Structure formats: structure tokens, C-alpha cells
Amino acid sequence: MSAHEIAPTALSSSHADDFQGRTRSVDLAGVRVAEFAMSPVTGTRTPTHIRRHDPDVYQLFLVHDGPVRLEQRRTDSVLEAGDFSLFSTSHPYFTTFADIGALTRLTILFLPGEALPLPRGTLERLLAHQLPARTGTGAILARYLTGLHEHAAGCDPADLPRLGAIGLDLAATFLAGRLGTANLLTPETRRRTLAARIDAFIDRHLGDPDLDPAAIAARHHISVRTLHLLFQDRAETVSATVRRRRLERARADLADPRLRDQPIGEVGLRWGFRTAAEFSRAFRNAYGMSPRDHRQHALNS
Incomplete structure (x- = not known):
């Protein structure tokens, strides 16, 4: 598993007799994302391994269960x-996954060395450093990586290169921010990263009835015109995106047995609709039935 998914590496484990490991990956046309879960293990990549095979890849990985030593x-x-x-396949490394009483999980974003728009000498100052990712671009990147496996199977194959470009841009922006070299990013990388930030902002604020293009633009210090330009290559406008995502969340809540006793109007209000009538009208226009009919059908089927 390691040699195929990462690079030639010597592995040892105190759980050799009952070792468990699983992986799944998504190829995004030049960028790859893999999710791992494994028993406690120690990995060592030596100069001999590197001479045998070096894919010249940076690996940016997100730890879901710690501790992990690198x-x-x-x-x-x-x-x-x-x-x-961040670590590089071109230098020796040592890593240990501690025994936490369960499989340790992590997600790795594989980034070809030539694909990152940052000087290698500068980038390698970050190798093996702890890079917290609970806010800002790091949080958006973490959400992108964890959500990718959940939804990749339903994506049109033609969308995968675009998803790969977004991942690369988010990674480059995150790393450049840690290095203080954001000025080295290309205008296209900055544009796509801004669009990803806006998408995340919309998702976090769907319950705000005042969430509209003007509010979104103001929060990101851009004009409304610039915001609309960011969305011009998408199938729907900013307002349509907000409305669709609100309706999707409300529709899921209406089908949730745990919320069967919650008034329908409250569901709409929770997801940013100002009145029950507005919610009902938008729902019917989108799905061809009333919220009440949808709930009854979903809970009785």
C-alpha cells in the first residue's frame, strides 16, 4: 500500500500479526487525494529508497487522529x-503513528513538485513543520479534502480537473500564507482561492436572511461586480447559489425523522427564508411540491 500510494518506504508495526490498513484515492488530473486509515506503524524512507524511485512529489497531509510524529x-x-x-519524497523522512486504540486516519494531497507556484528552496522551509489549519484558508482546504471523498463519486469526470485545480490553488495559498510569500501566487490562483473562500462563507451563513450579493462582496472587500465576475463561468448566479443551497439544507431537514415535529415554517426560517410563505413558494418552484408534501413522502417511504 505504501509503495504504491506514497513512495518506497520501510514499514514496521507492533501490530504486524493483526495489522489493518485501508486506502482510497481520487485522481484529479495531475493532483491526487488519498485517504488512509491504519494500525500503529512506523515508516522510514532512506536515501536507498529515494535512489530506487523518487516521484518528486510534495505531500500535504491532514491528520484526523493524532498524535503523528514526522x-x-x-x-x-x-x-x-x-x-x-508537508513532506517531500525527495528527502529521507521518519514517521510514527501512535497507538490510539483505533485506526489512525489522515488525508494526503499529492502535489507534483513543478505544479506549485513557489520556489522549492522557500517551500522546503516548511517540511515536517506543524501547520495548524483550524481557521482561514487552512480550514477551507481541510474541508475541501474531507468532503472530496464523500462527493467525488457523484461528480462528472469532466469536473475532476477543475476540482484538482482548486485543491492545488488552496494548497499553494495556504503554504504561501505560512511563508509570507503570497505575492508569488498567480492572479488565477488568487481568483480561484477567493472563490473557494466565498463558497465556504456562503455555506456558513445560509441561515442569515441578509445574505445577498452585496453582503457577500462587502465581507470579502470586493465590489458586487467583481463577485458576479467570479461566478460568470458557473451555471447559476450568486443569488441562485444561495437560494439552492438553502433549499437543499431545508429539504434534508424535512426528510429527517428526528425533526418530524418541527414546524415547517421554522425549518425555512432556520435556513434564511424570511417567512413561511416565501419558503413554501421557493420550495414548490424548485421541487414541484410543497414542503409539507415532501416531508410526508420522505417520512412515509
């Missing part, structure tokens, strides 16, 4: 859940 280029870090770290 050592590379004289930097030694202990990572906890929610931390990122």
Missing part, C-alpha cells in the same frame, strides 16, 4: 488532529 530535514514535529504538515 521528522524530515532536521525538523521533528508531533501533529494532532486538525494539523497539516
Whole structure:
């Protein structure tokens, strides 16, 4: 599993007799995302391994269960859940996954060395460092990685290169922010990263009835015209995006048995509709039935 998914690496484990490991990956046309879960293990990549095969890839990984120890280029870090770290297949490294009584989970974003718009010498200052990712671009990148496997199967194959470009842009922006080299990013990388931030902002604020293009633009310090330009290559406008996502959340709540006793109007209000009548009208226009009919059908089927 390791040699195929990461690079040739010597593995050892105190759980050799009952070792468990699983992985799944998504190829995004030049960028790859893999999710791992495994028993406690120690991995060592030596100069001999590198001479045998070096894919020349940076691996930005997100720890879901810690602690994980990583050592590379004289930097030694202990990572906890929610931390990122970066390592390179072109240098020896050592890593240990602690025994937490369950499989340790992490997600790795594989980034070809030539794809990142940052100088290698500068980028390698981050190798094996603990990179917390609970706010800002790091939080958006973490959400992108964890959500990708949940939804990739339902994506049109033609969308995968675009998803890969978004992942690369988010990673480059996150790393550049840690290095203080955001000025090295291309205008297209900055544009796509801004669009990803706006998408995340919309999702977090769907319950705000005042969420509209003007509010979204003001929060991101851009004009409404610039906001609309960011959405011009999408199938729907900013307002249509907000309305669709609100309706999707409300529709899911109406089908949730745990919420069967919650008044329908309250469901609409929770997701940003100002009145029950407005919610009912928008729901019927989108789905061809009333919220009440949808709830009855979903809960009785």
C-alpha cells in the first residue's frame, strides 16, 4: 500500500500479526487525494529508497487522529488532529503513528513538485513543520479534502480537473500564507482561492436572511461586480447559489425523522427564508411540491 500510494518506504508495526490498513484515492488530473486509515506503524524512507524511485512529489497531509510524529530535514514535529504538515519524497523522512486504540486516519494531497507556484528552496522551509489549519484558508482546504471523498463519486469526470485545480490553488495559498510569500501566487490562483473562500462563507451563513450579493462582496472587500465576475463561468448566479443551497439544507431537514415535529415554517426560517410563505413558494418552484408534501413522502417511504 505504501509503495504504491506514497513512495518506497520501510514499514514496521507492533501490530504486524493483526495489522489493518485501508486506502482510497481520487485522481484529479495531475493532483491526487488519498485517504488512509491504519494500525500503529512506523515508516522510514532512506536515501536507498529515494535512489530506487523518487516521484518528486510534495505531500500535504491532514491528520484526523493524532498524535503523528514526522521528522524530515532536521525538523521533528508531533501533529494532532486538525494539523497539516508537508513532506517531500525527495528527502529521507521518519514517521510514527501512535497507538490510539483505533485506526489512525489522515488525508494526503499529492502535489507534483513543478505544479506549485513557489520556489522549492522557500517551500522546503516548511517540511515536517506543524501547520495548524483550524481557521482561514487552512480550514477551507481541510474541508475541501474531507468532503472530496464523500462527493467525488457523484461528480462528472469532466469536473475532476477543475476540482484538482482548486485543491492545488488552496494548497499553494495556504503554504504561501505560512511563508509570507503570497505575492508569488498567480492572479488565477488568487481568483480561484477567493472563490473557494466565498463558497465556504456562503455555506456558513445560509441561515442569515441578509445574505445577498452585496453582503457577500462587502465581507470579502470586493465590489458586487467583481463577485458576479467570479461566478460568470458557473451555471447559476450568486443569488441562485444561495437560494439552492438553502433549499437543499431545508429539504434534508424535512426528510429527517428526528425533526418530524418541527414546524415547517421554522425549518425555512432556520435556513434564511424570511417567512413561511416565501419558503413554501421557493420550495414548490424548485421541487414541484410543497414542503409539507415532501416531508410526508420522505417520512412515509
